[in-house]
Amino acid sequence: MPSMNTTFPLLGDLTAQEQQGFLRTLVQTRHTAEEVLFREGDPGDYMLLILEGNLRLSRLAPSAEEIRLADLGPGDVVGEMAVLSPAPRSATATCLGETTVAWLSRDNLLERLVLEDRAAGILLRLCTEQVSTRLAAVRTRIELLGKALSGESSPESDAQLEELIRMEAGPISENLRMWLERR
Amino acid sequence: MSTPRGVGRVDTLVGCPLLTALPLRVLQALAPRFEATELDTGDLLFEVGGRSASLFIVEKGDLELEGAEKSMGRISRGGFLCEESVLRPGTHKTSARATSPSLVLSMDEQTLSNLWAIEPASAAFLQLAIGSRLITELRRANTQFVSLCEMPIDEVENTGMRRILKVSSNTEED
Numbered sequence: 001m002p003s004m005n006t007t008f009p010l011l012g013d014l015t016a017q018e019q020q021g022f023l024r025t026l027v028q029t030r031h032t033a034e035e036v037l038f039r040e041g042d043p044g045d046y047m048l049l050i051l052e053g054n055l056r057l058s059r060l061a062p063s064a065e066e067i068r069l070a071d072l073g074p075g076d077v078v079g080e081m082a083v084l085s086p087a088p089r090s091a092t093a094t095c096l097g098e099t100t101v102a103w104l105s106r107d108n109l110l111e112r113l114v115l116e117d118r119a120a121g122i123l124l125r126l127c128t129e130q131v132s133t134r135l136a137a138v139r140t141r142i143e144l145l146g147k148a149l150s151g152e153s154s155p156e157s158d159a160q161l162e163e164l165i166r167m168e169a170g171p172i173s174e175n176l177r178m179w180l181e182r183r
Numbered sequence: 184m185s186t187p188r189g190v191g192r193v194d195t196l197v198g199c200p201l202l203t204a205l206p207l208r209v210l211q212a213l214a215p216r217f218e219a220t221e222l223d224t225g226d227l228l229f230e231v232g233g234r235s236a237s238l239f240i241v242e243k244g245d246l247e248l249e250g251a252e253k254s255m256g257r258i259s260r261g262g263f264l265c266e267e268s269v270l271r272p273g274t275h276k277t278s279a280r281a282t283s284p285s286l287v288l289s290m291d292e293q294t295l296s297n298l299w300a301i302e303p304a305s306a307a308f309l310q311l312a313i314g315s316r317l318i319t320e321l322r323r324a325n326t327q328f329v330s331l332c333e334m335p336i337d338e339v340e341n342t343g344m345r346r347i348l349k350v351s352s353n354t355e356e357d
């Protein structure tokens with residue numbers, strides 16, 4: 001049985017009891033190590049809430065090398081953007097061990113919103129806020145990198161970009177690494 | 184001079200690409216929550232540097248977006264602006280000026296927040312529409328960022344950038 005103590009930041013200020021009540025209404029499935037829950041390019045219109053165990057998100061580089069994007073655990077969610085705006089998956093999700101997830105499809109979310117389900121509303125609000133934060137961060141990166149590439153950067157923006165690259169993991173640093181290798 | 188004038192009309196919301204996928208009953212519930220403002224030619228709807236906390240939809244007329252010394256685009260009937268502001272208030276990076284007599288609908292952050300308390304389903308569908316739009320923008324921005332990262336190194340003139348990339352490379356090798 002999955003732990004009933006897992007709480008989800010994306011369910012905001014719902015109490016642990018309210019969160020569990022919401023999670024109990026979702027379909028839950030249990031998986032074994034190495035099982036792939038979805039692959040890069042698969043149609044995506046649902047999100048997964050990790051109740052127990054761990055998932056690895058990865059994608060394939062043009063060289064066919066696997067790029068590890070993130071390891072996620074209980075309380076994390078995967079594919080929340082697909083619920084808001086369905087699109088092919090940008091990564092593959094693989095179980096790292098015994099893993100239990102709860103499934104929330106876009107249709108299910110819409111039904112809940114029509115019924116004024118509070119948990120679904122909170123989830124939606126926090127997901128969109130998260131997207132907005134991500135968008136602001138990517139725009140900052142574009143601005144900094146664009147300035148640097150065009151030679152319009154200042155010592156301050158160079159320092160910001162340097163810090164950003166040092167902190168980055170995943171596809172962005174991978175792209176920069178590939179760029180360096182082509183020199 | 185801009186003048187508040189009534190509330191939004193459903194047919195304007197139906198014709199707005201941001202909201203076009205929403206059910207009619209949701210649009211009917213949302214329409215009275217929008218405030219309509221009349222602008223004469225030359226009036227500013229908002230100015231660069233001002234607080235940005237409202238979504239705008241043009242019901243009638245045309246607006247020009249003005250950046251530093253140049254036009255950044257034009258918005259006409261059905262067009263929308265600043266949709267992100269109701270989720271994440273900030274400051275306007277451009278000014279918007281009416282280039283013909285115009286009527287603009289607006290909804291601010293507080294109104295959306297209040298709507299969640301009184302009509303959660305309508306608020307949710309509006310939030311979902313804005314969220315979908317932001318995801319489209321995010322996907323586009325990610326693609327643009329990756330394109331910048333894939334720019335051939337010999338096109339980079341900036342020695343500072345080369346130094347940064349060198350530091351990045353050394354860090355990753357460590």
